[in-house]
Amino acid sequence: MSLDVTLQTDPGAISTDPVEEARRQIEICNACRYCEGFCSVFPAITRQKVFADGDITHLANLCHNCRGCYYACQYTAPHEFALNLPAALAAARADSWERFAWPGGLARLFQRHGSALAAALVLGCALMFLAVAALPGEGAGFYAYLGHSAMVAIFLPAFLLPLAAIGVGLRRHWAETGGGRVSVSDVRAALTSAARLKNLGGGQGQGCNFEDAERFSDSRRVAHQAVMWGFLLCFASTVSGTVLHYGLDSPAPYGPVSIPKLLGVPGGILLTLGCGWLLALKRRADPALGAPGRRSGEWAFVWLLGLVGLTGLLLYAGRDTALTGPLLAVHLGSVLTFFLLTPYSKMAHGFYRFAALLREARHSRRP
Structure with missing residues (x-):
């Protein structure tokens, strides 16, 4: 041709x-x-x-x-x-x-330099070790090491402020791409595509060539699904614990057959295994076909996300032992770092890709 x-x-x-x-x-x-x-x-x-x-x-x-x-x-x-x-x-x-990140400059730092993300992780863990040592505990379980009120004071702004920053970036993205108004059917189509990771399946659903030029494979799609659904299960576990604490006056710790544990443990396993799988696939992939200058930042982000899942599982396994305090500090430090860097790390891709899927759904239905 x-x-x-x-x-x-x-x-x-x-x-x-x-x-x-x-x-x-x-x-x-x-x-x-x-x-x-x-x-x-x-x-x-x-x-x-x-x-x-x-x-x-x-x-x-x-x-x-x-x-x-x-x-x-x-x-x-x-x-x-x-x-x-x-x-x-x-x-x-x-x-x-x-370009869309707010404040400017942070995304360039953390997406280009994995060492910067690693340094942020060390700082986050150090802060949580300090918090566990200096702040009083309240109640049983891990709350005996860091009280609920202290956790709320630390993590509520660490969750909401990055979301606000993401909102600013998405607004800039939507304005530049001319997204316009979307309908309920557009949202449904975008959610379906995102849930299935349709675009990782190739044009005919045969898989992609990410890790092997000569072979179609669904490995990357399945690994991404493990990470995505693992993360969502962990988030649902946190939400269910919040509902139990504030809505039903049932604070942690929760038993192994409680809703938070039934969601969080499988979520942590999926998240950890999925991140490990992605790292293995990245080792086999040709770096010349990725974003130039961002490889170390991408690797560091996947390691951070996997560490969030792994330390959560280790904390659950080491509960009520002498390791509970240190494991709690490392887990909370990794979660804190993950939250704060969400607008400036590879995690931002999920938000922008969903916006692109929304815009594509809108254009696809137009005559």
Whole structure:
């Protein structure tokens, strides 16, 4: 197949600006259209011929980096077009997260430097060791080491303030991409796609080529689902504990057959195993097809998320022992770091990808 268009590319046409380079490659892809059925990105590309910056941002966040298009493409290097659409969209996507983040600069720091995230984790754990040592306990279980009121005073702002920062970033994203109004059916379609991780299944649902160029695999999709559902179960466990504490006057500790434990223990297992699986897949994947300059930040984030799940399980296993206090401090320190860095780490991708799915659902229903 040849590209029967007047597009010409020379080395000087390859831009160092992530949005411009993504636009160059998308215009070539739109002329070729060989990959039209690969994932949601390519049907979205074919809707138009001219791509504004907001369109590039939308397409970049719609891409899930499955890499099938790269391995099917005949215009990759050493061809003069030198296409690497997964890397181009990954660069534009990471650039958008950094531009939209509030306050500015923090996302660039934590997404580019895994050492910065590691330092934040050490600081978070140190603060929680100090809190456990200095603040009074209240009640039984882990509350005997750090009281409920102290936990609320620490974690309520640590949860709400990052959510506010994410809200600012999403508002900027929605304005740039021209999201517009969405309907209930749009929300339902986006939630269905997100729950199934549809775009990690390839165009025909056969899987993606993330960790092996020669083989389609659902491994990355399943690992992501384990992380996603594990995280949601852990969050549901926390919410159920809050309801029991405030709504039913039933404070922790809770027994092994209580709702918080029935949700939290399987959630922690899924989260830990899923993160370990993702790290193994990342080791096998070609780093040249990811976001340039963000590899260490991505690795550090997955380690942090896995540590949240693992330390929660260890805390449950080591309850009522001499290790309860130290394990509580490490677990709460990792959770605190995770919450505070949510707008500035790879965790932000979930919010922006859902916004892209919403916008795509809205455009798909328009005549």
